Structure formats: structure tokens, C-alpha cells
Amino acid sequence: MIIEKVILENYLCYYGKKIIELSNGLNIILGENGEGKTKFYEAIEWLFQGNNQNLAVLVSKKAIHEHQVGEEFKVSVSVAFKLGSEKYIISKSFLNKKLKDGSIEPYNYSVEGIEESSNGERSQVDGKVLLDQIFPVQIRRYSMFKGESELDIFNNDDALINLINHFSDAKYFDKYAIRSTYLREQSDRAVESSVKLDKKNIQVYKGLEEEISALERKRHGLVTLTNLNEAEIQRLEQSIQEASKYVQNASDLEIYNKRIKKLEDEIARLMSLIDEGYTTKLFDENWINIYFEQYLSEYSKKVSLLSSKRRKEQSDYDTEIGIRLGEKKAKADLLNNAIPLPINVPSKLHMEEMLKDEICKVCNRDAKKGSEAYEFMYSRLKEYIDSQLTTDPSDEMQAQSLFHFDYTSKLVQLSSSHEDNLKTVRNVKEEMRDLFEFNDQRKNEILDLQQKLEAEIENRNNILGNSKLAADKLSDVLLNYTSWQNELKSCNTDHLNNINQLKNLDSELKSKKEEKNKIDLKSAKSFLLKTRDILTDIAKIFHDTKELKFEEFIQGLEKKANIFFKKINVNSFTGKIVITRKQYGNKNALTINLYEDDKPFFTPNQALETSKHIAVLFAISEIASEAHEELYPMIFDAPISSFGENKAGEFLNLIYETQNQKILLIKDFIINDKKTDKLTVKKEFDKVKRHKAFMISLKRPFDSESLKTIDSQFISL
Amino acid sequence: MNKKDKIIQQFLAHDLLITKYKLKKNQLPNSLKAAKDSEVPIIKAIALMVDALESGQVVTDVTLRTLINNYLNEAAI
Numbered sequence: 001m002i003i004e005k006v007i008l009e010n011y012l013c014y015y016g017k018k019i020i021e022l023s024n025g026l027n028i029i030l031g032e033n034g035e036g037k038t039k040f041y042e043a044i045e046w047l048f049q050g051n052n053q054n055l056a057v058l059v060s061k062k063a064i065h066e067h068q069v070g071e072e073f074k075v076s077v078s079v080a081f082k083l084g085s086e087k088y089i090i091s092k093s094f095l096n097k098k099l100k101d102g103s104i105e106p107y108n109y110s111v112e113g114i115e116e117s118s119n120g121e122r123s124q125v126d127g128k129v130l131l132d133q134i135f136p137v138q139i140r141r142y143s144m145f146k147g148e149s150e151l152d153i154f155n156n157d158d159a160l161i162n163l164i165n166h167f168s169d170a171k172y173f174d175k176y177a178i179r180s181t182y183l184r185e186q187s188d189r190a191v192e193s194s195v196k197l198d199k200k201n202i203q204v205y206k207g208l209e210e211e212i213s214a215l216e217r218k219r220h221g222l223v224t225l226t227n228l229n230e231a232e233i234q235r236l237e238q239s240i241q242e243a244s245k246y247v248q249n250a251s252d253l254e255i256y257n258k259r260i261k262k263l264e265d266e267i268a269r270l271m272s273l274i275d276e277g278y279t280t281k282l283f284d285e286n287w288i289n290i291y292f293e294q295y296l297s298e299y300s301k302k303v304s305l306l307s308s309k310r311r312k313e314q315s316d317y318d319t320e321i322g323i324r325l326g327e328k329k330a331k332a333d334l335l336n337n338a339i340p341l342p343i344n345v346p347s348k349l350h351m352e353e354m355l356k357d358e359i360c361k362v363c364n365r366d367a368k369k370g371s372e373a374y375e376f377m378y379s380r381l382k383e384y385i386d387s388q389l390t391t392d393p394s395d396e397m398q399a400q401s402l403f404h405f406d407y408t409s410k411l412v413q414l415s416s417s418h419e420d421n422l423k424t425v426r427n428v429k430e431e432m433r434d435l436f437e438f439n440d441q442r443k444n445e446i447l448d449l450q451q452k453l454e455a456e457i458e459n460r461n462n463i464l465g466n467s468k469l470a471a472d473k474l475s476d477v478l479l480n481y482t483s484w485q486n487e488l489k490s491c492n493t494d495h496l497n498n499i500n501q502l503k504n505l506d507s508e509l510k511s512k513k514e515e516k517n518k519i520d521l522k523s524a525k526s527f528l529l530k531t532r533d534i535l536t537d538i539a540k541i542f543h544d545t546k547e548l549k550f551e552e553f554i555q556g557l558e559k560k561a562n563i564f565f566k567k568i569n570v571n572s573f574t575g576k577i578v579i580t581r582k583q584y585g586n587k588n589a590l591t592i593n594l595y596e597d598d599k600p601f602f603t604p605n606q607a608l609e610t611s612k613h614i615a616v617l618f619a620i621s622e623i624a625s626e627a628h629e630e631l632y633p634m635i636f637d638a639p640i641s642s643f644g645e646n647k648a649g650e651f652l653n654l655i656y657e658t659q660n661q662k663i664l665l666i667k668d669f670i671i672n673d674k675k676t677d678k679l680t681v682k683k684e685f686d687k688v689k690r691h692k693a694f695m696i697s698l699k700r701p702f703d704s705e706s707l708k709t710i711d712s713q714f715i716s717l
Numbered sequence: 718m719n720k721k722d723k724i725i726q727q728f729l730a731h732d733l734l735i736t737k738y739k740l741k742k743n744q745l746p747n748s749l750k751a752a753k754d755s756e757v758p759i760i761k762a763i764a765l766m767v768d769a770l771e772s773g774q775v776v777t778d779v780t781l782r783t784l785i786n787n788y789l790n791e792a793a794i
Contacts, residue, residue, distance in 0.1 A: 172724060175770055182778050183785055190786075531789040534759050541731040541763070549727070 001134060002661040003633050004087070005080040010063040010073060010096075012039045013698070015711040024082075025691030026656045027663045029714075030670050032679060036696045036712030037665045041146060041637035047077045047092045048131065048140055055094050055106035061707035067098045075106075083134050083630070087116040090127045138167075139632050142620045146637040148610045163590075163620065167627045168553035173546035180539035187532035194524040201523055208516045215509045222505065226498040227582060229491055234591070236488040238600065243481045254475065256460040263453040270442045270449070275435060287432060289425045296418050303411040310408045317402040344384055351381040553623075554579050554590070560619035561592075561612075567654045568611040575601045577612055592616060606642035611651070614639060621660060631660035638666060645669060649688050656689035670695070677701075681717060693717040721749040721771045728763050758792040 002024040008014040013036045020029075020040075031037030046058070059075050067073050076093030094109040113130030116122050135143075142163075164170050192209070195201055281287045346354070346362065354360060355377055360367045367373035520529060558579045565577050575594040582589050594601040594612060617634070625631045640648050648668045655662050669685040672678075679697050695715045702709040729745045729752065738759060745760075746752040752764030762785055769776045769784060 173727075176728075176766065179766065179770065179778070179781055183782055186782055187786070527790050531786060534762060534789055535785070537733055537737065537759060538763055538766070541728050541733060544731060545727050 001081055001083045001630055001632055003079055003663070004082050005078075006040075006044065007076070007078040007080075008040070008043050009076045009078075009093075010060040011043050011058060011075055011077055012036075012060060013707075013710045013712040014039070014043070015060045015062040015066070018712070018714060020694060020714045021692075022661070022663060023691035024661050026652065026658075026689070027661070028652060028688065028690045028693045029663065029665045029696055030668070030681060030685070030693065030717070031665060031696035032667055032670050032672055035679075035698050037667065038146070038637055039712065040696060041144075041635065041665055043077045044079065044635060045144060045146075047079055047090065048135075048144070050092065052094070052109040055109060056096075056104060059096055059104055059106070060711075062709065062711050064096075064098060064102070064104055065708040069098050069100050069102075072097050081134055085118040088130060088134055089114040089116070090131050092127065135632065136628070139624050139628065142617065142624060142634075143632055144635045145617070145639055148606070148613075148639060148641055164550065164553060167620065167623045168549060170546055170549040170553055173542060173549055176542040177539075177546045180535070180542040184532070184535045184539040187528070187535045191520050191524045191528050191532050194528050195520055198523045201519055205516070205519055208512055208519070212509065212512045212516065215505055215512065219502065219505045219509065222498060222502055226495065226502065229495050229498060231582060233488065233491045233495060234600075236484050236491060240481065240484050240488060241600065243477045243484065256456055257475070260453060260456045260460065263449050263456060267446050267449050267453065270446050274439045274442045274446075276439060281432075281435075285428070285431070286425055287428050290428045290432065292418075292425050293422055296415070296422065300415045300419070303408070303415045307408050307412050310403065314402050348381065348384055351377060351384070355381065550581070554581055557616070557619050557623060560622055561615045563615075564618040564654075565612060565615035567657075568615060568651055569608065570650065570654075574608065574611075577615060579616075607640075607644070607647060610640060610642055614651075618658060625660060633661040633663060635663045636665065639664065640666065640668075643668075645682075645684060649684065653689045656691070665696075685717075719749075721767055722747070724771065725749050725752050725764060725767050728767070729760065734759065758789055761792070762789055 003022055005022065006020050008018045010016065029037065029040070055075070063073055063075075072095055074093055074095055076091055078089055078091035078093075081088045081090070089112075091112045091114075092110070093112070094106045096104040096106050098104050111127035111131075113125040113127035114122055115125055115130065192205070195205055278287070286292075350361070354362075354367070355374065358366065358368050358374060360373050360377065365373060367377060558577060561577045561579070565574055575596040578593050578595045578600075580591045580593065582591060592612065594608070621632065621634055640651055643651060645668050648666065652664070655664070669682045669688070671680045671682055673680070677700060679695065681695060685693070693716075695717055696712055697715060699711045699713055702711070726747060734740045734745065735742070738757065740757065740760075744757075746755055746764075749764055749767055752760050753768060755761045755764065765784055765788060766781065769781055
């Protein structure tokens with residue numbers, strides 16, 4: 001079966017009617033992001049799986065814009081299929097009416113089917129029924145994939161069951177396993193009923209039945225626990241393996257981190273000890289006075305000299321004053337040491353009167369001009385008048401000191417004070433020397449530690465350079481790694497215990513069943529026993545056959561997957577895809593892992609992981625084709641984003657060789673000229689084998705901010 | 718080879734028939750019809766079940782049980 005044609009009409013970015021005619025082989029549709037590639041995929045997805053919810057959001061904005069109010073227009077997605085010589089068209093559509101407010105009202109949603117026989121006769125049928133008939137839902141489930149993440153189809157519990165149910169022979173044997181189990185149980189009951197007819201057996205028999213039942217329940221629980229434990233062991237082993245490539249690094253990193261931390265702490269401690277507040281110390285701790293003593297000494301000498309000179313001058317001055325005072329005292333002695341009258345007694349007027357009258361009116365005696373008495377009075381008056389004009393030089397000398405300001409004393413005091421402080425200043429030199437020596441020593445130590453630190457950091461950088469993880473994440477890895485190792489150890493111990501318990505339980509069950517069987521053999525009717533034996537064997541044959549088919553299917557899937565896997569990754573490391581079946585209670589689950597040398601390889605890169613998923617999908621597709629004796633198309637949107645163009649090219653060349661139709665939407669091989677906004681296809685694409693190729697691109701020009709201008713188109717390459 | 722023959726062949730390929738029932742490979746029938754004609758109770762019982770379950774008609778548990786048990790109980794005598 002192939003998809004011949006896809007017709008989109010007013011669907012999202014596809015304005016008007018857009019038709020793409022596909023080949024029955026490999027169809028490659030190139031498209032830059034945002035050009036309409038995914039919308040094309042989603043259109044087909046909507047046709048196959050969509051419903052009539054939110055129809056308005058599927059309508060092309062350009063179509064709404066281009067139509068007048070009241071006008072009607074259609075939105076549809078149609079796919080034309082070809083199956084053998086028959087042709088089919090399935091269309092999903094709805095009508096829209098443009099309203100006054102510019103919005104649209106969708107209505108008349110329908111899914112139509114058209115069958116066209118080989119002679120060209122057409123008949124209309126239910127589209128949904130037709131779709132399920134020609135492209136069954138279980139096939140479609142493994143036919144359409146969007147993005148790399150969707151390729152991992154076994155990431156849910158029901159995936160395996162669906163796969164087996166649809167494509168494996170195992171499904172045929174399900175009903176046999178169920179029916180034979182029922183028959184065996186019934187035959188068991190028939191035997192038991194027969195045995196219980198003998199009343200002496202009832203008590204023992206019931207006891208045995210209860211014990212067996214309890215043991216089986218216990219066993220079932222233990223099996224589930226063991227399987228869960230195994231899954232946990234696998235998970236831990238996977239985590240440990242993922243971490244293992246980092247953990248040696250992580251372990252070394254931890255050591256280096258500790259050493260680096262220690263060195264950094266020591267450097268920080270030493271740096272905190274270094275005191276280089278020299279400017280502060282220059283002033284606050286008198287370091288500036290380091291050479292003060294010699295200046296003080298010179299200063300002191302000068303002050304001392306000055307002081308001495310000053311004292312001498314003072315002494316001379318004092319002597320002169322003394323002499324004057326002596327003279328004064330001598331004059332006083334001439335008056336018989338009598339205390340002289342004040343100079344203004346008698347008054348000036350009386351003295352002038354007495355001189356005029358030439359009579360001393362104090363002692364009432366004549367004092368003729370020229371006489372001693374007259375002269376005395378005259379000198380006395382003169383002395384008084386002079387006293388009014390000048391002062392006594394000795395008094396003046398006495399009144400004022402030789403030096404108005406006592407600077408010399410202050411200088412002496414300052415000198416003396418500085419002398420006292422010399423003790424502290426004298427220590428400055430020593431302090432400075434000690435501090436500089438201390439700081440230098442610390443600096444040398446720091447330099448030494450910094451060299452060691454640089455070496456440690458370089459070693460750590462080498463580790464980080466060899467690791468894909470950041471330093472903090474590596475530390476996390478180490479923490480997890482250690483805890484995972486402990487958990488794994490504990491899980492393995494539990495697992496061993498579970499296995500031993502299971503063995504013991506099985507042995508106990510066997511013993512109880514044999515005990516019960518002995519009673520059966522003694523008491524039950526022989527034909528019932530024989531029937532039960534045969535039905536037990538039939539149940540085993542049916543179960544084993546179902547399991548065998550299951551295993552064969554998985555092995556077949558694994559084999560096919562590995563063939564594709566090798567082809568996709570030709571000439572490069574792949575490992576081997578190993579599909580393992582696990583049972584959890586009554587549930588089956590598949591795990592698909594890559595193995596390297598018989599050990600799980602849990603950390604493939606994204607491209608390897610994607611190719612693993614694609615290989616499995618191709619294998620399923622092939623199995624599906626074999627099971628339904630028909631080839632079905634596969635549609636992938638951006639399935640190989642992680643591949644890179646070279647690998648993408650190789651991958652596409654491989655796909656080209658596969659049988660069924662494939663439609664791949666990829667963004668590789670496109671050049672977007674930013675200046676001209678023109679999309680072109682790279683020359684490398686010429687080497688890619690394909691049956692048909694297209695490019696999806698928006699019609700230029702368009703307004704990137706207005707959906708009304710958006711219209712995608714298919715360009716055949 | 719039809720579907721029923723294919724199915725019965727799958728069952729008759731089981732080792733148990735050789736190990737426990739001491740049947741030789743050439744004694745194993747290769748069609749449903751041959752299996753139904755077998756005188757080996759387990760082979761005929763399997764054939765009866767395949768025939769019933771592949772008949773395309775609804776077969777209840779009770780019907781199947783009656784069919785198989787009657788045959789086996791009688792065969793065992």
C-alpha cells in the first residue's frame with residue numbers, strides 16, 4: 001500500500017489547494033524550520049487520528065483573510081492510497097463561514113472515503129471504516145513518527161503487548177494457554193473432589209491445599225519482587241556504567257578539589273597575616289619619624305645653644321637692672337634711709353610759690369635764689385616736671401622683660417618632650433624591619449603555595465578537559481556513584497537471597513505437591529488422575545509454545561533490527577541491539593539495549609540511540625509487512641536531527657534500499673541566504689538517493705508577524 | 718498447509734511428547750486430521766482443542782471441558 005497523493009486545502013499554512021504526488025519509494029521532503037514541514041506531517045496525522053475538536057484553529061489565516069464576510073470555504077486534508085490495483089481516497093474536511101467580526105464558524109465536519117476499482121468505477125464509503133480497512137490502526141501505530149523522541153516506542157508498558165498482539169504468532173497461542181489452564185484447574189478440582197470423598201483424607205488434604213496455596217502466593221510475590229529487583233539492578237548498572245566513564249575522573253577530582261581547597265585556605269590564611277598598611281603606619285605609628293633622632297639631636301643642640309645664649313642675655317639684662325636698682329637705693333640712703341615723700345609733695349603750685357617767694361614754707365626758712373635750699377626746691381620741682389614727661393628707665397626695665405615671648409623655653413620643652421618619646425621612635429626601625437621581613441616570608445610562602453596550587457589546578461583541568469561534565473556535576477556523579485554502588489551491592493544481596501528463597505519455596509512446594517499427589521494416587525479415581533496428568537501436560541505444551549513464539553518473535557525482531565542497525569551505522573561502532581523480555585507479575589515488558597562484548601552499553605550518543613530506534617522500527621515495519629502480506633508507508637518528521645548531514649545522507653541512501661514507501665521530512669541540505677531570504681538546496685543533496693524529493697517553503701515575500709500572509713508550497717526538486 | 722495444521726504442528730513439536738510419552742518423531746502427525754485420528758490420548762486431545770478453537774464458532778469453557786474430559790476419561794479406561 002502506498003500514499004500516492006496528499007491534498008491540502010486551506011489547512012493551516014497551506015492556503016488554497018496544495019497537492020503533493022509521492023513515489024512508492026523514498027520521498028524526501030526538505031524544509032527549513034517554520035516553512036510548513038511539520039504542519040504537513042500534522043495534516044496527515046489529523047486525517048488518520050484527529051477528531052472534530054477545535055476545527056477553527058486548523059483554518060488557514062490567509063484563507064480567512066482572503067474571503068469576504070458571509071463567504072464559505074472548505075478546509076480539507078485528503079490522501080489518495082493505492083493498494084494493489086485498487087485506489088482509495090480518504091478525506092477529512094469541514095466548511096467555514098466568515099462572520100462579520102472576521103472570525104469563522106466551522107461546520108459540516110465529515111470523513112469521506114472513495115473506493116475506485118481497477119475498472120475506474122468509484123463508490124463512496126465511510127472514510128473511517130475504509131481507513132481502518134486499508135491502513136489498520138495497529139500498522140499506523142508503527143508508521144508515523146514525529147521527532148527523535150517518538151522513535152522510542154518501547155518506553156511504555158503496553159508497547160510490547162500491542163506489538164506482539166498485532167504482529168506475533170504468540171497471539172494465536174494465547175487462547176490455547178488460557179483454555180488449557182482452565183481445563184487443568186478443572187481436572188485438579190475433579191481429582192480433589194474425588195479424594196475428599198474419603199473422609200479420613202479431608203483434614204490432611206485441606207491442610208496440604210492451604211499450605212500449597214499459601215506457598216504459591218508467596219512464590220508469586222517473590223517472583224515479582226525478584227523481577228523488580230532485577231530491573232533495579234539493571235537500572236543501577238546502567239547508571240553506574242554511565243557514571244563510570246566519569247567516576248575515575250570524579251574520584252581524582254575529589255582528591256584534587258580537597259588539595260586545592262587546602263592550599264587555597266592556607267594561602268588565604270597567610271594573606272590575612274600579611275600587614276601592608278604601610279601608609280597608615282607611616283603616620284599613625286610614627287614610621288615617618290624613622291630618622292627623627294638625628295634631626296632631634298641637631299635640633300636639641302641648636303635649642304640648647306639658643307637657650308644658653310638667651311640665659312646669658314637675660315643675665316646681662318638682669319645685672320643692668322640690678323645696678324639701676326642699686327643706684328636708686330643709694331639715693332634713698334642719702335635721705336637717711338627715710339622714706340622720701342611722694343614726688344608731687346609739695347605740689348607743683350606750692351613749689352613754684354615757694355621759689356617765687358624764696359622761702360621754704362615747709363621748714364619756714366629763707367631760701368634765697370642761689371642758696372642750697374633754693375636749689376633743692378628747684379631740683380625737686382624739676383624732678384616732678386620731668387616725672388610727668390619721662391619714666392624711670394629702671395622702672396621701665398623692670399616693667400618689661402627682655403624677651404616678650406618665651407619661645408626658647410618652648411623649644412627646650414619640645415626638645416625635652418621629644419627626647420622622652422625617642423624610645424618609641426627608636427623602635428620604628430626595628431618594627432619596620434620585622435614587619436617587612438614577616439611580610440616577605442609570608443609572600444614567599446604564598447608564592448610557593450601558589451605554584452603548588454597552579455600545578456593542582458592544572459591537574460584538575462586535565463581531568464575536566466577529559467570529562468564532558470562540569471566540575472560540580474562531576475562531584476554529584478561521585479556522590480551518586482558511591483550511593484549507586486552501595487545500592488547495587490544491597491540489591492545483589494537481596495537478589496541472591498530471593499533466588500535462594502525461591503529455590504527453598506520450590507523445593508517445599510514440590511514436597512507438598514508430592515505429598516498431596518500420594519493421597520491423590522491412593523484415593524482418587526485412576527481415570528481422573530490420568531486425565532489430569534494429560535491436561536497438565538497439554539497446558540504445559542500450550543504455554544511453552546506460546547512462550548516459544550514470543551521468544552522467536554523477539555529474536556526475529558532483534559535479528560532484523562541488527563541488520564538495519566549495521567546498515568545505518570556502516571563502518572562505525574554500533575555494538576549490538578539486544579532485546580530482553582522481562583516479566584513483572586503477569587505483565588511482559590521489553591527492554592532494548594545496546595551490548596558491547598556481551599555487556600550492556602548504556603551510554604550511546606543520540607545519533608546511535610536514534611539509529612537504534614529506527615532500526616527497530618524498520619524491523620517492525622518489515623514484520624508488519626510480512627504479517628499482513630502487504631507493505632505499508634512510513635512517515636517521519638525530523639527523525640534524524642542528531643545525525644548531521646553526512647550521516648543523514650548515508651541513512652537516506654540506506655532507506656532508499658528498503659522496500660516500503662517512506663516519507664521523510666527533514667531540515668538538512670537547505671541553505672538559507674539571509675540577505676536575499678532565498679532557500680536553496682545544497683549540492684550534497686544530489687548524491688542522496690531518492691525516488692522523489694520536494695522542498696516545502698513559504699511563498700515570498702511574507703510578513704513574519706502576520707499569519708494572513710503565510711502560504712506554504714511544495715516545490716518538486 | 719492450513720492454519721490449523723500449522724498450529725497443531727507447533728504443539729506437537731514439543732519435547733515432552735518425545736521425553737515423557739516416548740513418541741518418535743515419525744509417529745507425530747503432521748496435520749490436524751491425522752492428529753484427530755491418533756490413538757495417543759494427548760495428541761488426540763490437543764487435536765480436539767485445536768479443531769474446536771479454530772472452528773470459527775464460539776466455544777465455551779464448559780463445552781470444551783466436556784469435549785476433552787469425556788474423551789480423556791473414556792480413553793483412560
